[in-house]
Amino acid sequence: MAKATIADIAREAQVSVTTVSRFINGNYGKMSAATKSRIQETVDRLDYRPNASARRMRQQNTHVVGVVVADISNVFSSLLFKGIDEELRPAGYDVMLMNSDNSLEEERAEINRLLSQRVDGLVIQPNASDFNAYSSIITARTPLVVVDREPENLPDSVSRVMSDNEDSCMRLGKRLVDAGYDNVLVLSRMKSEISAQAHRVEGLRKAADESGILMIAIDVKDNDVDWIERKLSIALGHLSGRTAIVSLMGPLLFDVLAVLRALGVGFPDGVGLVSFDDWRWSQYVHDGIYLLEQDPREMGRAAAHDLLLQIRAKENGIPYEGDGSVVLPVSFVEAPSI
Amino acid sequence: MAKATIADIAREAQVSVTTVSRFINGNYGKMSAATKSRIQETVDRLDYRPNASARRMRQQNTHVVGVVVADISNVFSSLLFKGIDEELRPAGYDVMLMNSDNSLEEERAEINRLLSQRVDGLVIQPNASDFNAYSSIITARTPLVVVDREPENLPDSVSRVMSDNEDSCMRLGKRLVDAGYDNVLVLSRMKSEISAQAHRVEGLRKAADESGILMIAIDVKDNDVDWIERKLSIALGHLSGRTAIVSLMGPLLFDVLAVLRALGVGFPDGVGLVSFDDWRWSQYVHDGIYLLEQDPREMGRAAAHDLLLQIRAKENGIPYEGDGSVVLPVSFVEAPSI
């Protein structure tokens, strides 16, 4: 037998579809107890379940929001999702999650599919450096929050949630100067047109400029560990004085550790070592690694919170009264690796 | 202006809705080039996008599958999702992801919502020990794959993808005996009624029974690090001979490491240490930790693969020809911590 519909229930329970619909939606303001229980019985017996698609045809909203992350295998993304889910779920929204894998094309296709789903809102960690790539979202008038990466030409009207990348890295730079380092070797791995890491490089560069220490930035892109090893080996061989290595993204730290092990370079004796983003585990490597930590879960919550404000404003035709821009602090986790 | 519909396009392009529908679906078998380009132009101009909900009303399938994981902040879950997505996306399916947070109630509600969405299939990492909790899925005739945890009363007709938990742990037990250990202290953290960890305990127990070494199993449940420290401290104080500690889930290893550090117990000198599930990082703790690794991404792929077979079989009214049950190996990553 095909899936039960509201009409099946109505027929079996000897009432009209209207009454069933009212029952389903809890509008039993003036419904006889007899009717109620008769419908309930039928619903249970036929295992009836309202069809969400049909419901949406009559309503303006889907109660579904779309989330597009850059790389779900990165812990950042899963915690971001968790934060979003924690905020959205109690508000009655379900989430369609998509993984762009740092690909512009994938991302474009995914956004299109989400718009086709008529999601009530969108949270994206963008891959494109220019916000014009996302104009379709604006045209569709779908509430949007941009997270983690800030494309150029982002209109003020679009909400965003970022970490305090540049400033924290400026402070890190000063901290390294104070600790007596002469050089800082900055490693990034930027896989898409745009990355939060660029701001981190910028912050470190400013600190270096101000204090006169030497800063070398290396973007490892898709290169493998051997490539990194060669680069690091050369750099370390040619630098005099004390050098600190800064890994600007979590997964990259694995490669850095492998390289340092291969080169037989220890820390903090051989080099200083700092990394972004390594939740919990790195405290057990040697005596712990100095960390700059974001709070992706909180970023997710903030993004979802703003999205809800936008959605509600739109539904009620009232103006949106949110912050529009949230910058979350990056915290320093002290450890003896520098 | 409200979102453009197929009727808007038809009016503007001076054709019928039928023709537009044909165009949208690529059925331009016999459509004049002029008509085609006129429609295309209008579609672009009005930023038209088919409404997925409306489409579903006329079709039997939604091209959406639901995934329910137990804890998205656990790397296991995100890699599982990644594997599922990799297999499903190219086949044209989108994913609604839900996080049950190891809660039975949450899980029940989530499954209900997904069934209301009329998802074409479901992958779940179940929290209930008895499969009867999931009978609604069977009643709804929704294709289903159960992953990671195997509830009681799971009918043969339901597909499942598991890791080879019991057998791998039996082999681990023997390995520990061979390495000269006299006792094995097994730590688990089971948050729901059912857990893959139970099979791991079982495997170790069998190995212990066969070889005559002492095995003590401790389930830490929701207790904190202090509790674990007390328990471990007492156990270690009363055991004679060499003891190996086995952590049966990834995140638990953090706590174990913290406790060992607090107790001033090193490895492999003080105790032997083995853990399940610690992707990449634990090789840098001391000289590396002996690991038993699952492949959650592969589990996801296998689950999605089977789900697709079920969905296609159902759509075409042909019998399902899949394995029904996949058991993936657990690999041993040697390291000097035992």
Place this chain on the structure above:
DNA sequence: TTGTAAGCGTTATCAA
């Protein structure tokens, strides 16, 4: 307290 019927955006059947 309950019912009738229109309409949401699309696809599919039939007809031209």
Place this chain on the structure above:
DNA sequence: TTGATAACGCTTACAA
């Protein structure tokens, strides 16, 4: 090569 129209399952004015 294109079009008119019914139908999908539900909600909601309006009626009774």
